[in-house]
Amino acid sequence: MQIDPRLRALNRFGLGARPGELGQIDPKGWLRAQVQPTAAINPDKSLLTTEAMIDALAAARNTGGMAQDRRQAMRKQGREMAGREVLSALRHAATTQTPFAERLARFWSNHFAISMQGEPLVSHLAGAYEREAIRPHVFGRFEDMTLASAMHPAMLIYLDQTRSIGPNSRAGRKNGRGLNENYARELLELHTLGVDGGYTQDDVRQLALMLTGWTVGGLARGRNGGEPLPFSFADRLHEPGAKILLQRRFDAAGEQEGRRAIAMLCRHPSTARFIATKLVRHFVADRPQQADVDAIAHVFQRTGGDLRAVSLALLERDSAFYGTERKFRTPQDFIIAAARALRVNDFDRATLRALQSMRHAFWSPPSPAGYGDTVQGWADPDSLLRRADLAKALTRRTRGRNTDIGAILAETMEVANPSALVQILDQQPDRNTQLALLLASPDFQWR
Amino acid sequence: MRALNRRSFLGAACAGGLATTFAPSLSFARASTDRRFVFVLLRGAMDGLHAIVPAGDPHYRAARGSLAYAANDLTRLDGMFGLAPGLSPLAASYRSGELLPVQGLAIPYRTRSHFDAQSILETGLDKPVGAASGWLNRTLEVLGGASSQGIAVGGPLPLSMQGRVPVATWAPSALRSGNEAFIDDLSQLYNLDPVLADPFTAALTLQEQAMDMDAGGTSKRGLAQFEQLFAATGRFLNAADGARIASLEFSGWDTHVGQGLANGTLDRRLSALATGLLALKSQFSADAWSKTVVVVATEFGRTVATNGSGGTDHGTGGAALLYGGAVRGGRVLADWPGLASNQLFEQRDLRPTFDTRQLLKGVLAAQFDLRAAELDRLVFPDSQGVPALAGLVR
Numbered sequence: 001m002q003i004d005p006r007l008r009a010l011n012r013f014g015l016g017a018r019p020g021e022l023g024q025i026d027p028k029g030w031l032r033a034q035v036q037p038t039a040a041i042n043p044d045k046s047l048l049t050t051e052a053m054i055d056a057l058a059a060a061r062n063t064g065g066m067a068q069d070r071r072q073a074m075r076k077q078g079r080e081m082a083g084r085e086v087l088s089a090l091r092h093a094a095t096t097q098t099p100f101a102e103r104l105a106r107f108w109s110n111h112f113a114i115s116m117q118g119e120p121l122v123s124h125l126a127g128a129y130e131r132e133a134i135r136p137h138v139f140g141r142f143e144d145m146t147l148a149s150a151m152h153p154a155m156l157i158y159l160d161q162t163r164s165i166g167p168n169s170r171a172g173r174k175n176g177r178g179l180n181e182n183y184a185r186e187l188l189e190l191h192t193l194g195v196d197g198g199y200t201q202d203d204v205r206q207l208a209l210m211l212t213g214w215t216v217g218g219l220a221r222g223r224n225g226g227e228p229l230p231f232s233f234a235d236r237l238h239e240p241g242a243k244i245l246l247q248r249r250f251d252a253a254g255e256q257e258g259r260r261a262i263a264m265l266c267r268h269p270s271t272a273r274f275i276a277t278k279l280v281r282h283f284v285a286d287r288p289q290q291a292d293v294d295a296i297a298h299v300f301q302r303t304g305g306d307l308r309a310v311s312l313a314l315l316e317r318d319s320a321f322y323g324t325e326r327k328f329r330t331p332q333d334f335i336i337a338a339a340r341a342l343r344v345n346d347f348d349r350a351t352l353r354a355l356q357s358m359r360h361a362f363w364s365p366p367s368p369a370g371y372g373d374t375v376q377g378w379a380d381p382d383s384l385l386r387r388a389d390l391a392k393a394l395t396r397r398t399r400g401r402n403t404d405i406g407a408i409l410a411e412t413m414e415v416a417n418p419s420a421l422v423q424i425l426d427q428q429p430d431r432n433t434q435l436a437l438l439l440a441s442p443d444f445q446w447r
Numbered sequence: 448m449r450a451l452n453r454r455s456f457l458g459a460a461c462a463g464g465l466a467t468t469f470a471p472s473l474s475f476a477r478a479s480t481d482r483r484f485v486f487v488l489l490r491g492a493m494d495g496l497h498a499i500v501p502a503g504d505p506h507y508r509a510a511r512g513s514l515a516y517a518a519n520d521l522t523r524l525d526g527m528f529g530l531a532p533g534l535s536p537l538a539a540s541y542r543s544g545e546l547l548p549v550q551g552l553a554i555p556y557r558t559r560s561h562f563d564a565q566s567i568l569e570t571g572l573d574k575p576v577g578a579a580s581g582w583l584n585r586t587l588e589v590l591g592g593a594s595s596q597g598i599a600v601g602g603p604l605p606l607s608m609q610g611r612v613p614v615a616t617w618a619p620s621a622l623r624s625g626n627e628a629f630i631d632d633l634s635q636l637y638n639l640d641p642v643l644a645d646p647f648t649a650a651l652t653l654q655e656q657a658m659d660m661d662a663g664g665t666s667k668r669g670l671a672q673f674e675q676l677f678a679a680t681g682r683f684l685n686a687a688d689g690a691r692i693a694s695l696e697f698s699g700w701d702t703h704v705g706q707g708l709a710n711g712t713l714d715r716r717l718s719a720l721a722t723g724l725l726a727l728k729s730q731f732s733a734d735a736w737s738k739t740v741v742v743v744a745t746e747f748g749r750t751v752a753t754n755g756s757g758g759t760d761h762g763t764g765g766a767a768l769l770y771g772g773a774v775r776g777g778r779v780l781a782d783w784p785g786l787a788s789n790q791l792f793e794q795r796d797l798r799p800t801f802d803t804r805q806l807l808k809g810v811l812a813a814q815f816d817l818r819a820a821e822l823d824r825l826v827f828p829d830s831q832g833v834p835a836l837a838g839l840v841r
Binding site: 367 | 614636637
């Protein structure tokens with residue numbers, strides 16, 4: 001197979017080449033130019049902030065009627081907002097001029113995963129969470145992203161942080177309820193150190209104690225009409241006294257304890273290694289090479305988690321541009337790449353259902369670990385046929401437009417067996433089927 | 448010519464030896480099994496009292512109110528229970544001993560939340576948090592972890608099937624039928640891809656098995672889906688080298704409003720379920736059927752009393768069905784707690800008399816020779832105190 005670093009830039013680091021782009025880019029220069037703070041922002045101005053969403057939910061709930069009707073009105077409002085978020089995110093991915101930044105936004109959003117399968121409020125706020133906690137920090141500091149995720153209502157609720165009460169706090173002594181370790185554990189295992197990062201069950205508990213009091217504003221007012229608000233620190237839930245995390249003592253400091261713990265975790269060498277491994281797995285190979293991981297971890301550690309420097313360092317890994325290992329497109333990546341190749345910019349509910357049937361709906365991973373990132377998880381039999389179905393459905397939407405099949409073949413995909421592909425392409429009865437065959441071909445599933 | 452292409456492709460791929468993840472004919476580490484198990488999840492809480500009807504309970508009529516069946520609507524099973532009209536197609540199976548209705552079971556955690564209860568039923572734990580994998584997947588793991596052993600039919604991979612062992616998925620697709628030439632041509636390309644050739648071959652095999660009995664093609668809607676998906680499942684499991692554990696699920700059981708009586712909303716759904724189960728059986732050889740157990744379960748039962756909208760609300764104790772050639776049926780399994788108000792759980796629900804896990808453990812132990820330690824620790828973690836029910840399976 002002939003390897004073209006420009007295609008690698010467009011496909012492996014981007015979201016799929018569009019006909020005409022290949023000839024215009026200098027691969028590394030094109031990618032480097034995308035490493036700037038605003039590049040990872042979704043410019044859709046119609047989307048609401050978390051606070052505006054909560055206001056809209058409250059307004060829907062206050063329409064009057066029975067409690068059950070009011071709750072239903074609120075859920076309906078929430079579902080509508082969530083639907084708009086997903087379609088907007090998909091449209092943005094299909095049209096963005098800075099696809100490398102978008103890939104990183106998707107990567108980090110999945111790293112700090114929340115899930116729409118569960119608590120309704122989390123699903124209503126999922127899009128806002130990504131736009132507010134993740135995107136602004138894609139080229140910022142890892143610590144800031146971790147903190148923003150830790151303080152967002154979607155995460156606080158998703159991982160039960162709002163249910164965690166210091167056993168010796170005022171509230172804990174009063175009602176005998178206690179600690180919920182869920183968020184603290186995932187913060188260690190999934191967000192920072194990684195499962196082999198060198199922490200113990202006692203560290204999980206100590207971190208959970210440090211984080212007690214981190215909650216969502218209005219929840220404390222409970223059913224007396226208080227609407228959930230963004231982050232608040234509730235001292236009456238906070239465990240008093242000093243704590244010891246990773247053999248380091250932290251004096252009692254209220255909300256600051258959690259912030260200090262996060263700062264320490266984000267600078268830990270295990271975190272650098274864990275993040276580097278995931279990034280290399282995402283952009284370079286399912287089985288990361290130690291040299292690649294070491295190089296990225298080194299930059300992460302040296303810069304204190306400066307994600308701008310880390311992103312640029314990824315672009316220096318020649319294995320990504322010239323290596324023979326391929327990465328398999330996830331279902332989301334496949335749909336987005338196909339849409340970019342065809343210049344189809346709008347998606348409908350059928351597309352969302354297709355993503356669901358391939359188990360890759362937006363913001364809906366089955367566990368807090370987020371979606372998997374290797375071919376094993378995505379190349380299951382049913383999904384492969386569904387990609388073929390989807391290729392057919394998408395090409396139908398290009399009817400009447402002049403889609404250059406030759407350009408898609410020559411400029412958007414690495415082809416392993418050109419003669420076989422061209423021969424079978426020639427047997428197809430019409431242009432639409434030819435187009436569908438290209439998109440459904442194994443070559444198009446790799447990037 | 449086109450069909451020949453695909454078949455010859457399959458033949459060539461098989462001759463070449465399938466050695467990876469999704470190949471459907473892999474043998475597996477543990478001694479290979481020819482026993483089959485299907486888990487059918489009715490999402491939304493199927494009203495057990497409306498399916499396996501305790502018409503012989505002296506309080507039945509008073510407790511149920513407007514949702515009490517007339518006696519002659521029911522197929523009498525024994526002195527206490529009758530089958531709902533929709534389930535009457537299964538009466539012959541009951542008489543031949545292939546149907547074992549179960550009454551009064553519940554998950555080990557008292558909740559009336561669909562989400563928590565389904566999560567518990569699928570993870571096999573005793574609380575709604577703590578596992579990212581399901582007990583079906585962990586069963587596959589205990590059986591040796593060969594990916595070809597499990598298949599989820601009809602939708603996205605349910606929590607019960609999630610876990611370390613790769614599981615095949617299959618669902619009918621509207622587009623696929625009439626696409627044979629296209630898929631044929633694609634298969635020639637996939638055959639050249641060292642990684643994707645095997646899963647693509649597996650997909651075609653499953654598709655072929657389903658197509659042969661007209662289960663492929665357009666996805667049926669509404670109640671017709673039951674028959675389509677059950678039949679496909681039967682076809683996959685019957686195959687000599689096919690899957691051995693399948694999961695299926697159907698939603699729409701949350702009958703808060705207008706539940707109805709004979710041929711009403713819920714009864715029509717029960718009828719579709721019965722039709723589906725018979726369609727499943729119709730795909731099996733006599734020998735394979737004699738080694739098959741289907742468990743139909745739901746997350747919880749519903750209130751004994753009718754609510755203000757002619758429906759029922761979320762309850763506790765519920766019903767299940769065991770069906771299959773290997774089932775020791777022809778009786779109703781129940782330690783009947785009674786419907787008098789002082790016999791109910793929290794004065795409103797059927798009191799559970801055993802743990803759903805006891806039933807599942809009993810089936811798995813007998814079907815797959817799982818040891819108690821495997822069931823207590825791996826498949827249903829921390830369930831040492833929950834004994835498997837014996838005598839469910841021949």
